[in-house]
Amino acid sequence: MFLRGSIARLRPEQVKVRFQQPSRSSPLFVRSFSSGQQIRFKQTFFNPNEEPDKNKDNKKKKKGPDLSNQPQDFFKNTKWTNWIFPGLVISLFLNSYSSGESSQMTFQDFKVNFLEKGLVKRITVINNSFVEAELVTQHPRIVGFTIGSVEFFEKELDEIQDKLGIPNNERIPVSYIRRSSILSYIMPFVPTLILIGGTYYLARQLQKRAPNGKGGGPLNNIMGIGKSKARLFNQETDITVKFKDVAGCDEAKEEIMEFVTFLKEPKKYEKLGAKIPKGAILSGPPGTGKTLLAKATAGEAGVPFLSVSGSEFVEMYVGVGASRVRDLFSTARKLAPCIIFVDEIDAIGKSRESGPMGANDEKEATLNQLLVEMDGFEDTDHIVVLAGTNRADILDKALTRPGRFDRHISIDRPDIEGRKAIYKVHLKPLKLEHPVTDEFAGRLAALTPGFSGADISNCCNEAALIAAREDADVVKLVHFEKAIERVIAGLERKSRVLSPEEKKTVAYHEAGHAICGWYLQYADPLLKVSIIPRGQGALGYAQYLPGDEYLISQEQFEHRMIMALGGRVSEELNFDDITTGAADDFKKVTQMANMMILRLGMSKKLGTITFETNTQQPQVHKLFSEETFELIDNEVKRVINEAYEKCRKLLTEKLDEVEKVAQELLAKEVLTRDDMIRLLGPRPFEEKNDAFKKYLLPPNEQQQNRPEEGAQAA
Numbered sequence: 001m002f003l004r005g006s007i008a009r010l011r012p013e014q015v016k017v018r019f020q021q022p023s024r025s026s027p028l029f030v031r032s033f034s035s036g037q038q039i040r041f042k043q044t045f046f047n048p049n050e051e052p053d054k055n056k057d058n059k060k061k062k063k064g065p066d067l068s069n070q071p072q073d074f075f076k077n078t079k080w081t082n083w084i085f086p087g088l089v090i091s092l093f094l095n096s097y098s099s100g101e102s103s104q105m106t107f108q109d110f111k112v113n114f115l116e117k118g119l120v121k122r123i124t125v126i127n128n129s130f131v132e133a134e135l136v137t138q139h140p141r142i143v144g145f146t147i148g149s150v151e152f153f154e155k156e157l158d159e160i161q162d163k164l165g166i167p168n169n170e171r172i173p174v175s176y177i178r179r180s181s182i183l184s185y186i187m188p189f190v191p192t193l194i195l196i197g198g199t200y201y202l203a204r205q206l207q208k209r210a211p212n213g214k215g216g217g218p219l220n221n222i223m224g225i226g227k228s229k230a231r232l233f234n235q236e237t238d239i240t241v242k243f244k245d246v247a248g249c250d251e252a253k254e255e256i257m258e259f260v261t262f263l264k265e266p267k268k269y270e271k272l273g274a275k276i277p278k279g280a281i282l283s284g285p286p287g288t289g290k291t292l293l294a295k296a297t298a299g300e301a302g303v304p305f306l307s308v309s310g311s312e313f314v315e316m317y318v319g320v321g322a323s324r325v326r327d328l329f330s331t332a333r334k335l336a337p338c339i340i341f342v343d344e345i346d347a348i349g350k351s352r353e354s355g356p357m358g359a360n361d362e363k364e365a366t367l368n369q370l371l372v373e374m375d376g377f378e379d380t381d382h383i384v385v386l387a388g389t390n391r392a393d394i395l396d397k398a399l400t401r402p403g404r405f406d407r408h409i410s411i412d413r414p415d416i417e418g419r420k421a422i423y424k425v426h427l428k429p430l431k432l433e434h435p436v437t438d439e440f441a442g443r444l445a446a447l448t449p450g451f452s453g454a455d456i457s458n459c460c461n462e463a464a465l466i467a468a469r470e471d472a473d474v475v476k477l478v479h480f481e482k483a484i485e486r487v488i489a490g491l492e493r494k495s496r497v498l499s500p501e502e503k504k505t506v507a508y509h510e511a512g513h514a515i516c517g518w519y520l521q522y523a524d525p526l527l528k529v530s531i532i533p534r535g536q537g538a539l540g541y542a543q544y545l546p547g548d549e550y551l552i553s554q555e556q557f558e559h560r561m562i563m564a565l566g567g568r569v570s571e572e573l574n575f576d577d578i579t580t581g582a583a584d585d586f587k588k589v590t591q592m593a594n595m596m597i598l599r600l601g602m603s604k605k606l607g608t609i610t611f612e613t614n615t616q617q618p619q620v621h622k623l624f625s626e627e628t629f630e631l632i633d634n635e636v637k638r639v640i641n642e643a644y645e646k647c648r649k650l651l652t653e654k655l656d657e658v659e660k661v662a663q664e665l666l667a668k669e670v671l672t673r674d675d676m677i678r679l680l681g682p683r684p685f686e687e688k689n690d691a692f693k694k695y696l697l698p699p700n701e702q703q704q705n706r707p708e709e710g711a712q713a714a
């Protein structure tokens with residue numbers, strides 16, 4: 001009765017320690033395995049009438065309900081099964097321990113030490129082979145010894161008592177009993193019991209789910225392998241996301257809204273005989289909020305949300321994926337109405353013929369099962385399946401067929417307005433210097449072209465971390481600027497010390513890039529140039545702000561190539577030797593040139609043909625002749641050479657400017673756009689980036705950048 005609860009919490013080593021010193025806390029287990037006679041042993045060290053001692057163990061145990069009075073509670077509690085195995089082991093241990101309580105000796109010892117001294121109160125002969133004698137002393141109270149034959153023992157006993165002159169009516173009472181220990185019945189089964197108990201206990205332990213709801217140990221993976229790994233988010237407790245938390249992507253929200261109304265008032269549709277779409281594919285680059293949108297849909301509809309990743313269906317054992325799909329849908333049916341979200345569906349939904357290895361049986365089986373399940377549930381089941389992917393183009397056509405994922409919702413990287421809205425969402429929890437204004441969010445959005453929702457969330461968090469590191473009370477714009485730089489270019493590496501020569505080379509290299517950017521019409525606005533090493537291997541870098549562009553002209557392409565070559569050309573013009581610093585630039589230039597020639601039809605000689613090959617499929621025959629091959633080679637070289645010549649011409653003309661910028665860089669390490677204007681005068685072209693003009697240009701420059709408006713105003 002004192003043991004309840006505590007064993008379950010004790011670790012094995014604790015259990016051991018407890019029982020090395022027999023305490024009052026053992027009777028539960030002694031009783032569970034002892035026959036009536038064995039209680040006697042227990043009484044030798046446990047007195048039920050004894051006052052409970054006031055040690056802290058006891059106090060703790062007394063708190064809970066008394067187990068001995070409420071056995072039914074004990075068995076109702078499912079946890080009791082967890083005790084079986086440790087209980088078994090401990091009670092066996094105890095049994096062996098408690099058996100040692102009566103002192104064993106020889107008949108000779110007994111005769112000399114007790115019998116002849118008249119210390120014996122009562123004698124019991126057990127099974128004609130063992131004698132237990134109760135003494136008048138307390139310690140030991142009981143002694144035992146084996147005898148060869150009962151006749152001999154009786155004779156000896158009589159002789160001694162005769163010798164001591166004890167009258168017949170006062171002789172030691174002797175009783176004869178037969179006793180079969182329950183242990184003698186149990187013992188043959190003990191190994192089997194331990195085996196079964198052990199296996200059961202291990203299985204239970206391993207099947208216990210980890211607190212985060214994910215699988216437990218390795219054995220669990222095998223036992224529950226066919227189970228879906230979907231995480232369930234309960235509508236009341238877990239899904240707090242609503243559409244208002246998903247900023248931007250208004251079209252996507254609008255489209256997905258239909259599912260919300262369906263899950264909320266299915267009758268409205270069913271009344272008219274309409275079939276509700278069963279699923280939708282959400283496609284878009286990583287971090288654009290596909291998962292978030294799916295969750296918000298569940299949040300708005302107020303239904304459970306089952307989230308699983310496509311890759312979680314894939315296992316090396318055949319048939320596991322299909323079984324997991326089945327399990328997922330059977331769970332969903334129980335929870336309906338509900339939303340299933342399968343992230344990275346391309347892991348199983350890849351087009352079945354594609355891939356260099358041909359079809360993969362296991363993946364195909366999994367996909368087939370998914371298709372079967374989607375066909376299998378009726379729209380009256382009120383289950384909606386949403387799937388996320390970054391590669392909608394490689395999905396199997398069978399998946400996107402009507403009646404399955406028949407809606408395709410694409411979520412793009414947010415534009416300036418989208419980013420502004422997302423910033424507003426993620427700035428809300430931060431402690432800022434000023435309340436969030438449109439201006440402030442717009443400025444951050446303009447500084448982060450191409451950022452996804454996840455990047456923005458990361459950037460806001462990074463800013464707060466930087467502010468905390470600087471012991472600031474509030475998060476300021478500078479912290480955001482540092483965070484953005486860090487996200488874009490990586491961590492500043494002040495520890496990487498360059499030699500003065502290296503530093504000089506980097507300064508002229510970066511100055512070359514910067515000057516090209518300054519005097520080329522289609523170059524993006526420059527924000528800053530720096531020669532502080534950052535991230536992985538970047539010795540210097542320049543931050544430009546491309547706008548949200550959807551079309552890029554040939555001239556733009558060319559200007560970008562010239563800019564990329566500016567670093568190496570500047571090295572050539574200013575030093576006798578060249579360095580390895582331009583490797584990355586060349587990679588970019590080559591990629592751009594290849595794209596122009598092979599995909600964009602920007603070569604007159606080759607014409608408007610795309611030479612793109614499908615790298616996923618093995619090439620069986622040549623797609624174009626040797627001559628075309630050579631022509632492509634020559635054209636790519638020509639485009640790059642032309643850009644190189646233009647770059648060399650430009651930088652030769654602007655050698656003084658390069659010198660100025662390089663010297664200033666060596667002195668200050670970082671140059672901003674304002675520094676550039678101070679050194680070179682304003683850029684000769686209007687900036688092309690609207691967001692930049694609107695949020696980042698100082699007001700006086702905004703005037704200069706809009707000549708017509710300026711004229712009208714004057």
Ligand SMILES: Nc1ncnc2c1ncn2[C@@H]1O[C@H](COP(=O)(O)OP(=O)(O)OP(=O)(O)O)[C@@H](O)[C@H]1O
Pocket residue numbers: 245246247248249284285286287288289290291292293343388389390422425452453454455457
């Ligand atoms: N439109 C948005 N509004 C607010 N927060 C956003 C938005 N998009 C993304 N986020 C932020 O980015 C995080 C990651 O987004 P999410 O996991 O939904 O992206 P995903 O598109 O599913 O990415 P992946 O393709 O890598 O699975 C979100 O938890 C959220 O904080």
Ligand SMILES: [Zn+2]
Pocket residue numbers: 509513564567568581582585
């Ligand atoms: Zn470079």
